[in-house]
Every structure is written in structure tokens, then in C-alpha cells.
Amino acid sequence: MAKSIPPQEQQEPSSTKAPAAAGSAAPEQEYTLAVQRQDALEKPETRRVDELRVRCSPGTSVLGALKLEREARDGSTSKSGGSVAWEGDCFDGSCGGCSMLIQGKVALACSVPVAKAADKDQRVRLAPMRHFPLVRDLVVDRSRVQRLLSLVPLQGPRTAGAPVQSETPSAIHALELARLDQCNRCGACLEACPQYGVHSEFVGALTLHEAHLRNSTPSGRHQRTERLEAMMAPGGVNSCGKAQNCVEVCPAQLPLVDSIQSVARATTKHMLLGWLFK
Ligand code: SF4
Numbered sequence: 001m002a003k004s005i006p007p008q009e010q011q012e013p014s015s016t017k018a019p020a021a022a023g024s025a026a027p028e029q030e031y032t033l034a035v036q037r038q039d040a041l042e043k044p045e046t047r048r049v050d051e052l053r054v055r056c057s058p059g060t061s062v063l064g065a066l067k068l069e070r071e072a073r074d075g076s077t078s079k080s081g082g083s084v085a086w087e088g089d090c091f092d093g094s095c096g097g098c099s100m101l102i103q104g105k106v107a108l109a110c111s112v113p114v115a116k117a118a119d120k121d122q123r124v125r126l127a128p129m130r131h132f133p134l135v136r137d138l139v140v141d142r143s144r145v146q147r148l149l150s151l152v153p154l155q156g157p158r159t160a161g162a163p164v165q166s167e168t169p170s171a172i173h174a175l176e177l178a179r180l181d182q183c184n185r186c187g188a189c190l191e192a193c194p195q196y197g198v199h200s201e202f203v204g205a206l207t208l209h210e211a212h213l214r215n216s217t218p219s220g221r222h223q224r225t226e227r228l229e230a231m232m233a234p235g236g237v238n239s240c241g242k243a244q245n246c247v248e249v250c251p252a253q254l255p256l257v258d259s260i261q262s263v264a265r266a267t268t269k270h271m272l273l274g275w276l277f278k
């Protein structure tokens with residue numbers, strides 16, 4: 001499940017987990033990280049691109065390259081000096097903190113090898129996500145993800161009289177539910193969605209997926225109606241433009257389009273039944 005990751009300025013990643021050594025057998029090369037920087041959202045005049053040079057093996061992740069560059073610049077892993085601010089500390093794709101634009105496309109920086117991202121001049125353009133308020137440099141405020149999820153009843157007290165039997169999913173169903181429950185709250189699906197922006201009310205693919213997931217679990221079905229009605233509200237499932245960009249960028253490879261379609265079918269059925277039994 002998601003966890004809140006403080007900006008890199010505040011918390012050092014574990015150097016033991018950095019993937020810098022992953023491709024250490026390959027000869028090192030010099031790469032240029034062209035980082036779009038800005039000191040704060042309210043300081044647009046500080047926006048610039050800094051070109052950072054780093055030597056590393058081709059298998060080093062983009063995030064690992066950023067970490068190596070900062071260590072080389074600072075001579076340590078401290079946060080002092082004018083280092084680029086970035087976020088993420090797991091280096092294995094699970095915390096969701098390092099989502100950013102790499103060569104203009106959203107991805108987890110810890111999951112993309114620098115050699116794969118680099119252009120023919122060994123240059124990698126990095127920028128913060130645009131659908132979230134900027135904090136500094138490559139760090140954005142992703143608290144909107146949790147706010148969106150809170151729009152949907154994802155868990156709550158069991159309603160009185162709700163059935164308690166058949167709550168244990170079959171082994172296969174449990175495996176499938178576990179596979180679906182891998183969202184790391186990275187926000188990439190919102191960044192890639194043309195329906196979503198800083199002022200959009202669309203709840204986004206991750207929220208619709210979560211609603212679908214909770215509606216599929218035996219222990220979550222008692223709130224199914226509540227969730228469907230929340231997803232029928234303005235900004236809900238009908239706001240999806242079906243661009244399907246979300247599923248292309250989801251690092252957890254979640255079947256987001258299937259989830260959205262499932263919620264759409266369920267809300268339509270719920271609406272029709274509501275009319276019939278008025
Ligand atoms: S659904 Fe996928 S892209 Fe969206 S926040 Fe979750 S892991 Fe990231």
C-alpha cells in the first residue's frame with residue numbers, strides 16, 4: 001500500500017538500496033541529466049534547466065544517477081548545498097515517490113535505466129509532473145492522490161445486518177485481488193490523463209480502480225452501493241474520456257481500463273435498477 005514519502009530534501013534514501021551497482025559490470029559512461037528546476041511554485045522566475053553530468057553504469061536507474069550526482073557534488077549524502085530536490089526512497093518501485101517526466105513521459109525514475117532513457121547524446125531530460133502542484137525541482141505535492149481516494153468510500157464500518165458468511169475468497173480470487181492491490185499512489189495515471197488537471201474534478205483511474213477492487217472483495221461488498229453512487233457523482237466514472245493513457249503508464253501494470261469499464265457497467269446497472277424500483 002502507499003506510504004507518504006517526504007521530499008528528498010528531508011529524507012535520505014537508503015544508499016544500500018540504490019540501484020547504482022545493478023549494472024556495475026558494464027563500463028561506466030558519462031550522462032547529462034538536464035533537470036528542470038524551480039525553487040518553489042510561487043517563484044516561477046527561478047525556473048531554469050541545470051545540466052548535471054554523472055558517470056555511471058548504463059544499468060543505473062535515473063534516480064540512482066541523480067543520487068550519484070548529488071553525492072559527487074556534495075561529497076556526501078547530505079542534503080546541504082544546492083542539490084536538485086527529488087523524492088523517493090525505496091528504489092524498487094514500491095513507494096511511488098519518484099514519479100516524474102523522463103524525456104517528457106511520466107515514469108518512475110527508479111525503474112528506468114539511464115541508458116534506456118538517454119538520447120543519442122547521452123542526455124536525459126527530467127521535469128516534475130505537471131498535474132500536481134510543484135514543491136521544488138522534481139518534487140510535487142501528491143497529496144491530491146489521497147484526497148481523491150477519500151472521495152470514495154473505500155472502507156468503513158460494516159452496516160448492521162450485512163452478511164458475514166462467504167467472506168473468505170477462494171485461493172485464486174485472493175491471488176487476483178492481491179495482484180490488483182498493487183497501486184503505489186505514484187500519480188502517473190493522473191499525470192497522463194487528458195481529463196485530469198490541477199483544477200479537474202475527475203477522480204481519475206486510480207480511484208475508479210480502487211472502487212472496483214474494494215467492490216470485488218468479500219469484506220468490501222457491503223459498501224458497494226455507496227461506492228457506486230459516489231462514482232456516479234460529477235467527476236466520477238462518466239468523466240472518463242477513454243483515452244486509455246493511464247494503463248500505458250501505470251508502473252504496477254494494473255488493468256485500469258478494465259476496472260473503469262467494470263465500474264461504468266455497474267453504475268449503469270445500478271441506475272437502471274434504481275429507476276425500475278422507484
Ligand atoms: S493506478 Fe498505477 S499509475 Fe495510478 S497511482 Fe496507482 S500505480 Fe500509479
Ligand code: FES
Pocket residue numbers: 063087088089090091092093094095096097098099108109110111
Ligand atoms: S523510489 Fe520508490 S517508487 Fe521509485
